[in-house]
Amino acid sequence: MTEEKLISAEEIALYDRQIRLWGIAAQARMRTANVLLVNTGALSNEVAKNIVLAGIGSLTVLDSQTVSPLDLGGQFLLEELDIGSNKAEASAARIQKLNPRTVVSADSSNFKEKTAEYYAKFDIIVATELEVDDLISINDMCRNNSKPFYAGASIGLYGYIFADLIKHTFSIEREKSNVSIKLGPESATRSIIDVIIKKEGPKLKEIVTKQETYKPLSASLKSDNLSKLRPRSLMKISPVLPAIKAMWNFHKDTGSQKPTTETDLAKFHHLVIGACRDFGLPVGIVSPGFTASFARNIGTELSPIAAILGGVLAQDILNFLGQREQPIQNWVIFDGDSSAAPIYSL
Structure with a gap:
């Protein structure tokens, strides 16, 4: 009865199929949830759409960047008339139209200036398309406040989701x-x-x-527990996993977002091999052809891949709020070459 009082009869009718699926108590928890999206992009667009249509209570979009023509290719919440305006404000206005019952707000300040107290105001924090040091910093502040954290990125034909639900x-x-x-x-x-x-x-x-x-992102990147798998299983590990770590290391070492020359590509391949060794994986899972393909995809957003990853990430957020079903533990790796999305526990 307590949960029913939180949800009006009109809302029960609107979310009838969901309530039948996961129960009114779970829907009530979603209705009061306050979610933060850090940084906007094709992936965050999909996440926002899915969780707002499901009936979460409030959503804040945090992004200090302005809309550029390149953003229009993969982000359906932006239009040509938004070029030059703040990305959070432009996105939030269209997210609000998806479900007037959800309170949607925009924060146009820089996420790098936010403190742990800022993240403490939210029930779930989702950060997308950020560098690893920024992700680790946000994750650590979330942990200090016992707040669940998700990270993710759409990298052309590839992508990942990371979850730290503590x-x-x-x-x-x-x-x-x-x-x-x-x-x-x-x-x-x-x-x-x-x-x-x-x-x-x-x-x-x-x-x-x-x-x-769960373990935080910083700890998972140092994990070698996959090395305990049988040799045949090890050879089936997606090369996208070490490539993601190598992508972050390449940016740290060179200041460049992606390899653009033959020398860069050789360095990137070397970093991918190094990441394999860090994770305890056989270097045979990686070929120069794969690293060249992955490198070309860095910095690219493809709507179909973002839709797949966004659907998986949004569903896990809803499962977390509803306290139903097994959550992601703790990496989802999407490999567009094989159309597979294995889950790895690091």
């Missing part, structure tokens, strides 16, 4: 298994903390409550 409790409802479920550790990051059996008609159902524990 410590997240969620429930899975399903038909009762014939196997007895024991409380305690289920994996290196997940524990079963409660099991409830209930009867629905002639069937028995079980509600299994689990807790997932």
Whole structure:
């Protein structure tokens, strides 16, 4: 009854299909959620669209940049008349039209000037298309305030999502298994903390409550736990994973966003090989042809790839708010060459 009072009859009718899927309590948590999007781009456009249409309470878009002609290729929330205006303000105005019930606001200041107190005001922080040092800084400030953090980027045919939900409790409802479920550790990051059996008609159902524990971005980039996989599984790891780390290292070392010369490309390939070794991965998963392809895609936004990644990221945000289903733990790597999006726990 408490959740029903939070949601009007009109809202229940509007979000009827969602409520049937994940329950009124989950919808009530979404309705009161306050989400921050740091930096705008093709990926953040898709995330904003999906979570606003789902009925989150409020969304703040933070970006100090101005709209350029290049932004119009992959960002459907921007139009030609927006060129020269602030990206956050231009995007927020059109996001608001998607769902008048969500409070949408724009912050045109520089994210680099924000303190931990600023991020403490939000329930979830999502940062896209940023350099690794900026992502680590925001992630650390979020952790100081026990706030969940997502990062992501669309890199041409490739992309990634990273999640640090710190410590997240969620429930899975399903038909009762014939196997007895024991409380305690289920994996290196997940524990079963409660099991409830209930009867629905002639069937028995079980509600299994689990807790997932996360590592920050800085720690995950130093992880070599994938090296414990079997050799055959190691050779199936996507080369996009070490390429993303190499992309960040290339920018740190050279100040350039992407390799543009043969010398740059050779250096980038060397950095990808180095990232493989850092992660404990066989260097055989990477070829010069792949690194050349990845390098060409850096700095490019493709709407279809952003839509896929944005859909996955938005769904995980909604799952987190609803406290239903297994969340991402903790990397999703999208490889457009194979049309695959494996999840890696680092």
